[in-house]
Amino acid sequence: MKRRHFLGLAGAATATALAGKANAAGGHSFEGYPNSYGVLFDASRCIGCRQCEIGCNKINSENVTKPWNTLPKKDPKVFEDLKGMNAKARTDNTAYTVVNKFEPKALGGKTPVFKKAQCMHCKEPACASACFVNAFKKNPEGAVTYDGSVCVGCRYCMVACPWDVPAYDYDKLIPYVQKCHMCHPHIKAGKAKVPGCVSACPMEALVWGKREDLVKEAWSRIKAVPGKYLPHVYGEQEMGGTNWMYISNVPFAQIGLREDLGTTPAPQLTSSALGLVPLVACLWPVLLGGIWQITKWKDKKAEDEKTQAVAEAVAQERAKAGK
Amino acid sequence: MNPITYLKFVKEHPILSAIFVAGVVVTVNRFFIGGLAGTTNLDNNNPWGIWISFDLLCGVALAAGGYTTTAAALIFNIKGFRTAVKPAILTAFLGYAFVVYALLYDVGQPWRLPYPVFWSPGTSSVLFEVGLCVMLYVTVLAIEWLPNFTDWVGFQKISHIIHKCTIPLTIMGIVLSTMHQSSLGMLYLIAPGKMHPLWYTYQLPLQFFVSSMFAGMSMVIFEGTISHHYLHSRMSPEYNRDHDGVLFMFAKACSIIMLGYFFMKLVPIAGENKWAYIFDGKYGMMWLIEMFGFVALPCFLYAVGYRSKNTGTIKVASALAVLGIVFNRFNVSWFGFNVHLAPDQKYFPSVQEVIVSVFVVTLIILCFRFISKYMAIFSDHPAYKDHH
Numbered sequence: 001m002k003r004r005h006f007l008g009l010a011g012a013a014t015a016t017a018l019a020g021k022a023n024a025a026g027g028h029s030f031e032g033y034p035n036s037y038g039v040l041f042d043a044s045r046c047i048g049c050r051q052c053e054i055g056c057n058k059i060n061s062e063n064v065t066k067p068w069n070t071l072p073k074k075d076p077k078v079f080e081d082l083k084g085m086n087a088k089a090r091t092d093n094t095a096y097t098v099v100n101k102f103e104p105k106a107l108g109g110k111t112p113v114f115k116k117a118q119c120m121h122c123k124e125p126a127c128a129s130a131c132f133v134n135a136f137k138k139n140p141e142g143a144v145t146y147d148g149s150v151c152v153g154c155r156y157c158m159v160a161c162p163w164d165v166p167a168y169d170y171d172k173l174i175p176y177v178q179k180c181h182m183c184h185p186h187i188k189a190g191k192a193k194v195p196g197c198v199s200a201c202p203m204e205a206l207v208w209g210k211r212e213d214l215v216k217e218a219w220s221r222i223k224a225v226p227g228k229y230l231p232h233v234y235g236e237q238e239m240g241g242t243n244w245m246y247i248s249n250v251p252f253a254q255i256g257l258r259e260d261l262g263t264t265p266a267p268q269l270t271s272s273a274l275g276l277v278p279l280v281a282c283l284w285p286v287l288l289g290g291i292w293q294i295t296k297w298k299d300k301k302a303e304d305e306k307t308q309a310v311a312e313a314v315a316q317e318r319a320k321a322g323k
Numbered sequence: 324m325n326p327i328t329y330l331k332f333v334k335e336h337p338i339l340s341a342i343f344v345a346g347v348v349v350t351v352n353r354f355f356i357g358g359l360a361g362t363t364n365l366d367n368n369n370p371w372g373i374w375i376s377f378d379l380l381c382g383v384a385l386a387a388g389g390y391t392t393t394a395a396a397l398i399f400n401i402k403g404f405r406t407a408v409k410p411a412i413l414t415a416f417l418g419y420a421f422v423v424y425a426l427l428y429d430v431g432q433p434w435r436l437p438y439p440v441f442w443s444p445g446t447s448s449v450l451f452e453v454g455l456c457v458m459l460y461v462t463v464l465a466i467e468w469l470p471n472f473t474d475w476v477g478f479q480k481i482s483h484i485i486h487k488c489t490i491p492l493t494i495m496g497i498v499l500s501t502m503h504q505s506s507l508g509m510l511y512l513i514a515p516g517k518m519h520p521l522w523y524t525y526q527l528p529l530q531f532f533v534s535s536m537f538a539g540m541s542m543v544i545f546e547g548t549i550s551h552h553y554l555h556s557r558m559s560p561e562y563n564r565d566h567d568g569v570l571f572m573f574a575k576a577c578s579i580i581m582l583g584y585f586f587m588k589l590v591p592i593a594g595e596n597k598w599a600y601i602f603d604g605k606y607g608m609m610w611l612i613e614m615f616g617f618v619a620l621p622c623f624l625y626a627v628g629y630r631s632k633n634t635g636t637i638k639v640a641s642a643l644a645v646l647g648i649v650f651n652r653f654n655v656s657w658f659g660f661n662v663h664l665a666p667d668q669k670y671f672p673s674v675q676e677v678i679v680s681v682f683v684v685t686l687i688i689l690c691f692r693f694i695s696k697y698m699a700i701f702s703d704h705p706a707y708k709d710h711h
Binding site: 088090091092126128129130131132133134135150151152153154155156158159160162164166167168169170171172173174175176258260261262266267269270271272273274276277280281284285288289291292295296298299 | 354355358359360361363365366367368370371394397398399400429430431432433435436438439442443444445447448449450451452454490494495497498501502505506509510512513514515516517525528663665668
């Protein structure tokens with residue numbers, strides 16, 4: 001009994017020690033991988049030609065790496081449809097990137113401004129922190145990649161992502177999560193030098209390079225023409241920083257980029273709460289075991305007192321009768 | 324079953340048969356024909372629907388009667404609780420087993436559900452903790468429940484061995500319940516940008532845990548009432564003698580815990596100065612209804628019912644508390660989630676999703692009925708007349 005009790009508690013403690021490791025991985029401060037690559041998007045240069053979408057579809061439907069990294073091939077004519085660019089269109093399991101058209105108030109509500117949406121490739125990704133099978137990986141090169149071979153399909157990554165990026169193959173019986181991988185597998189395999197969207201952009205609205213250089217480039221563009229850009233590099237700090245960044249001549253909120261997300265990296269949102277788990281697992285058994293012992297002892301003592309009182313009363317009666 | 328007996332069954336139980344047929348049809352559609360797209364209204368912005376909000380979050384909270392009752396009866400040694408243990412464990416076991424069953428519908432590749440624990444553990448994930456705890460707790464509950472089965476089929480040796488492990492099993496059950504009841508609330512901590520500020524707080528894990536206590540006890544009262552109505556003939560005199568005592572004790576405990584919970588919900592509102600949201604639009608209204616209609620009111624009714632020893636008032640309070648838990652979990656995971664989306668992008672469950680949820684609840688009730696009819700749940704097994 002005693003030994004089994006111990007074994008049971010030991011089992012519970014080990015189980016939670018495992019879970020406790022989690023915050024060791026998530027709680028510390030992480031400066032991001034040095035020399036990682038990223039992309040800078042300049043909203044003032046984008047003309048909404050959707051060539052980046054075509055480039056993305058081309059490389060990811062032909063240069064197939066794994067079944068979960070495969071897009072269905074689309075006819076380039078599909079991308080001529082301007083209705084598909086409305087502000088609500090989002091990435092899905094047929095497109096890793098979409099260009100949205102906005103008519104921001106800052107420019108009078110008539111002039112169109114375009115924004116390309118795709119995975120932001122966070123320095124500390126929410127999806128990777130949320131995934132319970134480690135299907136997401138932040139690569140030292142900067143890209144956040146997805147490994148469908150372990151994915152269970154819980155879709156917690158989609159709940160966690162602050163930018164609503166990951167999409168799901170709802171229509172398939174063996175579905176995967178789909179999201180931009182910054183052409184990481186193609187670049188690794190030597191099939192491309194830069195992401196498909198970047199090489200397809202005719203306006204140089206997309207710049208590929210080391211993240212540190214991109215931040216410098218962004219700020220030098222902002223400073224070069226005073227008043228043209230907003231003095232903010234979106235993605236430099238947001239959610240702990242991202243490898244895909246934006247500069248814009250209109251407020252970011254008016255081109256569909258949330259400005260209320262703060263600068264806390266996603267893993268930190270849960271790591272302190274997860275850190276309490278081992279505490280519960282260690283403290284609770286001791287407390288409960290103690291309470292159990294005390295109540296048992298209390299009951300036994302009450303029982304003993306009762307028997308003793310009865311015995312005394314009987315003895316008294318006997319003594320009386322004997323007199 | 325030959326067609327004639329089947330037709331007889333259909334004639335006697337038309338609603339049950341309809342639910343069963345619909346459930347099987349949707350199940351086939353979900354796994355072999357339409358997939359998730361053909362059965363649900365889930366989309367890329369709303370990856371979690373009613374199968375998570377109701378089947379998982381509400382299911383787990385309402386199955387909390389298992390740990391609260393065993394704690395009261397076996398750890399705190401409260402007199403008159405022993406007979407309540409077996410029904411509570413059965414409810415918890417069925418509740419959890421069917422939470423796992425319902426998850427098979429929701430995840431994309433259900434055959435991989437053991438992956439997070441045995442193949443590729445993602446230990447930084449809250450969901451990993453939920454998964455691990457639920458897996459371990461289902462195992463603990465299965466072991467705790469097993470004596471009912473082994474007594475029934477006559478393997479009393481196994482029952483004796485398990486009886487000797489009662490205390491460690493109970494403690495493990497409480498520890499695991501504490502952890503994953505709270506970690507269900509913890510799941511939402513990662514999405515501050517998507518939740519309504521009235522429900523998002525770093526105290527969500529604590530709120531989920533504390534509310535699971537009175538959710539579990541209210542469910543024991545609520546379901547004890549129903550069992551009394553339909554399974555009265557199966558109940559031993561001991562069970563019936565203790566029944567009202569359990570009811571009053573839980574009513575008192577619930578009213579105290581709910582009072583604490585009421586203020587626990589207010590503290591983050593005050594601490595983060597979110598008062599303005601309370602009187603702002605429909606979300607403020609929903610928050611007020613949740614707080615006063617489903618926390619303060621049942622709390623008060625429980626106290627009144629306990630004082631005047633009125634079982635009717637207590638039963639009303641328990642029904643309100645159960646509904647309140649459902650409302651709260653829906654607010655956190657559905658109504659108050661994805662508030663940044665345009666109204667036409669918000670999720671509403673499809674008919675097929677609702678059918679699956681109804682189907683699962685029906686299966687739980689059928690299993691409960693079957694087991695409590697044939698095994699000694701509301702009475703002691705004859706082999707244990709002089710036991711305990």
